[in-house]
Structures are given as C-alpha cells and as structure tokens.
Amino acid sequence: MRRRLWGWLVATCMVLSPVGCATTSAPPQTRSLVVEAAPATALDAGVAMLTARGFVIRRADADLGDVEAALAVRPTLAVRYRLEATEQGTRITLSGQRGGQPVPPYVFDALLIDVQERLGELP
Template sequence: MSRLLIVCLLLALTACAATSTSPPERELRVEASPERALAVGLDVMVERGFVIRMADTGLGRIDAVRAARPGYVVHYEVREAQSGTWLVVSGRRGTGIIEPHRFDPLLAEIAARLEATR
C-alpha cells in the first residue's frame, strides 16, 4: 500500500514539474499586414542584437535569444486582427519571466518603422 502511495505522489510531482505556464505577453495593435509586421519585427530584433532561432511566416512567429545575455529568450508573434495586426511579445530570462513592460521600447520601434513605411 505504501508503495502505491509513493508512486502516486511521484507521478503527481512529475506532472506539476512538467506543467509550465506561458509568460505574460505585451500586445500592441498596428496598421500593417501580418507579413509586414513580422518582417519589420525580424529586422528590428536583429539590429538590437538578437540571434534568431526560428522565424516562421506560416506561424507568424519569431523565437530569438539575446546574444549579450545568455538565457534571455524572446517570442514575437503577429496575430491578424479585424483591423490591422496584433504584435505580441513575451519572454523568459533563465527560469523567470521577463516583465511585459520591458518590451515597450521594442514594440515602439517596430510600430514606428511600420508607420514610417505605410
């Protein structure tokens, strides 16, 4: 009986450890196509020193790491809206989250470039 209890307890702990929550996101709606918003986001991230790990236009997503800060991982997504496109950014630093407000300068630069090329 005690073995069964120990096995159940270990399974419960394993399930808890395997479940991860998504980091909080920062969103901004822009007047641009998702394709254009993704391309401009990619350019800005590269210029800011991010190393692109994955960029997929079909998914509308970019995963990048900061070259100068190991463990600093950022996810950038574009989501089609009824009018324009949502830019969505989230990230992790090591095992912790990156506070969403820290992405404001990145989103502002992307939005400014999209506005300038409209």
C-alpha cells in the same frame, strides 16, 4: 534482514518520489499592440528590430506569423514575436523568458515602440 531492506527501500522511494513534481513554470506574460500594417510587413519589421538589437533568430515562420529569437546575455533572454490578423489590423504579441522565468511585460515596451517606428506608425 530482508524485511529491514525492504522497509528501507520503500521509505526511500516515498521520500524521493515527489521531487520531480515540485517545480512548475509560470505562464508567459505578454504585451500586445495592433498596427495597421499587413502581417508580412509587421513580420519583416519585427525581425529587423530583433536583429538590430542583437538577437539571434532561432526560428521564423511567415505562414504562422511566429518568430523565436534569443539574446546571448546571462541568463539568456528568449523572445517570441507572434502575429495575428484581426479586423483592426495586425496584432503583435511579445513574450519571453529569462533564466526560465517569464519576463515582465514592460520589458517589451521599447521593442514594440521600435516596431511602430519601423512601420511609420508612431502616434
């Protein structure tokens, strides 16, 4: 009796053990743009663009040049707006997730055009 119970316990553990490792999240896909504006100006334009489009700013760090925002739709769209000073200007990088999956980069094109317009840098 003990031997059967022990065998059943070992078999159950072997079957259930790989369940936690079966899912992995895909890396975020990004879309970037370099603008002539200073990082602080680009940050203000990005926050204004996101709030005008209905996003709720969850976190904004001017020192790090990083903004996290969410749009309350089903499934929730979470967007990350990052800034990096470069020799050419300020690099704006957008990435995001919807329903735990990366958002395709083309989704961010309209957002980047909006930021360019707010900065007066449309071609």
